[in-house]
Amino acid sequence: MPIWHNAERVRPGLRDAKLYTLVFCCVIALMPLACGSDDNAPNDEQTLDDALSEIGRFTPVHLDTAALAGAVRAEQPIQLPFQLPLERQEGAVVAREVRLTLRNLRSPELTAFVLKDGDAGSGSSMPLPPPATYQGKVRDGGVAVFTITDAAVEGSMLVAPEGWSFIEPLEPQLRLRNVDPGARARLLRKYNHIIYNTSEALRGPELDDDPGTSSSPVGPPQPPSPLVMSMVADGDAALFRAYPLDSVMPFWLKQETVLNAVDWLYNCVEPDANAHNTYANCANDFDGGSDFFQARVRIDRLEVWTTGGPDASTRDEVLAQSTLMTHQASPLCCGPPHTAGQSSLVHFFSGRVFTDGAGIAFVGGLNYYGPLCFDTVPRTCHHGVSQIVPGGVAGHPYPGTAFFQQLLVAHEIGHNNNAPEVQHAVEVCWLFDEQCGRPLMDTQGGFSSRSLYLHDPQEAERLMAPLLAERLGGALSNQ
Numbered sequence: 360m361p362i363w364h365n366a367e368r369v370r371p372g373l374r375d376a377k378l379y380t381l382v383f384c385c386v387i388a389l390m391p392l393a394c395g396s397d398d399n400a401p402n403d404e405q406t407l408d409d410a411l412s413e414i415g416r417f418t419p420v421h422l423d424t425a426a427l428a429g430a431v432r433a434e435q436p437i438q439l440p441f442q443l444p445l446e447r448q449e450g451a452v453v454a455r456e457v458r459l460t461l462r463n464l465r466s467p468e469l470t471a472f473v474l475k476d477g478d479a480g481s482g483s484s485m486p487l488p489p490p491a492t493y494q495g496k497v498r499d500g501g502v503a504v505f506t507i508t509d510a511a512v513e514g515s516m517l518v519a520p521e522g523w524s525f526i527e528p529l530e531p532q533l534r535l536r537n538v539d540p541g542a543r544a545r546l547l548r549k550y551n552h553i554i555y556n557t558s559e560a561l562r563g564p565e566l567d568d569d570p571g572t573s574s575s576p577v578g579p580p581q582p583p584s585p586l587v588m589s590m591v592a593d594g595d596a597a598l599f600r601a602y603p604l605d606s607v608m609p610f611w612l613k614q615e616t617v618l619n620a621v622d623w624l625y626n627c628v629e630p631d632a633n634a635h636n637t638y639a640n641c642a643n644d645f646d647g648g649s650d651f652f653q654a655r656v657r658i659d660r661l662e663v664w665t666t667g668g669p670d671a672s673t674r675d676e677v678l679a680q681s682t683l684m685t686h687q688a689s690p691l692c693c694g695p696p697h698t699a700g701q702s703s704l705v706h707f708f709s710g711r712v713f714t715d716g717a718g719i720a721f722v723g724g725l726n727y728y729g730p731l732c733f734d735t736v737p738r739t740c741h742h743g744v745s746q747i748v749p750g751g752v753a754g755h756p757y758p759g760t761a762f763f764q765q766l767l768v769a770h771e772i773g774h775n776n777n778a779p780e781v782q783h784a785v786e787v788c789w790l791f792d793e794q795c796g797r798p799l800m801d802t803q804g805g806f807s808s809r810s811l812y813l814h815d816p817q818e819a820e821r822l823m824a825p826l827l828a829e830r831l832g833g834a835l836s837n838q
């Protein structure tokens with residue numbers, strides 16, 4: 360049974376002064392934890408609230424990650440903390456039972472991640488631990504998408520009617536927000552994760568990333584077939600510093616975790632799923648994919664520059680650099696050059712705070728690498744760029760949490776897959792129409808608590824699904 364620790368936390372930095380939270384400390388399948396050790400300096404809680412103030416209301420928790428990982432590997436159900444919104448049970452944290460199934464996104468050839476030393480012109484690879492990306496069901500209805508390792512839990516649960524609750528490791532968030540090492544160490548002894556409900560997320564920056572090119576013409580939809588959207592994840596030296604190998608969330612695991620969410624978007628959550636309740640049934644057989652809007656994600660490469668590589672401070676320049684340099688990178692260690700050109704998409708995860716917006720991508724570039732990547736107007740190519748770390752223009756900081764990372768990367772991949780920026784979009788709804796909001800491609804005023812992880816059904820049917828069928832079908836799908 361869950362063991363609850365009522366640790367009353369005053370949250371002075373937040374909207375409601377009488378907020379308090381439960382410390383979700385130990386749950387079934389978790390070993391007892393060192394809760395209640397009281398070595399926090401008095402100001403540490405304030406430091407925590409201040410550091411994460413831009414993400415909205417959140418609850419810090421301590422999870423026994425090793426026990427959770429062991430239980431999930433043994434295919435046992437686990438209990439995870441779910442953040443209720445304030446209007447339900449005063450915003451308490453409740454336990455949800457989750458049954459997860461391994462969702463291995465890796466190509467059979469992907470057994471190592473690649474470190475590219477641009478200064479030395481060399482590279483190396485290191486073996487990947489076994490995959491730890493899962494998807495599954497929440498008991499009594501709902502979907503769960505998680506990475507669970509011995510050191511970290513990151514992902515989300517979508518439950519009617521309480522909405523979308525995230526869990527992610529605290530360590531990167533504290534480090535990337537420059538919390539001093541002493542307070543960081545003390546806080547991390549007490550808490551190792553944060554949870555939050557996306558309905559209480561604060562607004563992110565305006566994206567304004569529609570390059571203005573017209574969408575690629577496509578033919579009528581083709582009959583459905585198993586489509587594979589193969590991916591190369593690259594990143595800059597700043598990403599390597601932001602998510603280093605000794606973090607609970609090293610760069611390659613962050614890339615893999617976000618791409619698991621993208622896979623969920625294209626296989627389980629999809630525009631017309633609600634009518635058939637598909638969202639609640641996407642367990643082992645992942646039965647989403649109505650209206651041809653389905654493509655399984657396969658990861659071909661997980662790589663990063665340790666030095667050199669794309670280094671511009673604007674998303675536009677980094678997109679151009681990645682378009683060239685990801686394909687040039689061919690460390691002797693790591694097989695033939697230019698293999699990125701064989702993948703449907705290349706997504707560049709940046710650890711830089713861009714000065715001109717958080718992300719950008721070529722529209723309609725799915726599975727295309729060639730002359731149109733460089734000097735032709737309109738340009739199109741299979742590349743996209745997303746800022747992964749917190750930070751941005753004054754007044755509209757990019758929060759850089761798992762929620763915003765997923766929205767941003769999926770939005771940019773949406774552009775690659777032919778979705779234009781939509782303005783004044785129709786509402787989209789999930790959770791049996793209990794929650795309605797803005798689709799992924801509507802970023803006017805920035806992503807917000809009203810952003811849902813859904814494409815506009817009409818745009819998906821009219822523009823995206825035909826491109827998926829055309830570009831990922833047949834010989835191009837790299838199956």
Ligand SMILES: [Zn+2]
Pocket residue numbers: 566567568569770774780802
């Ligand atoms: Zn956009």
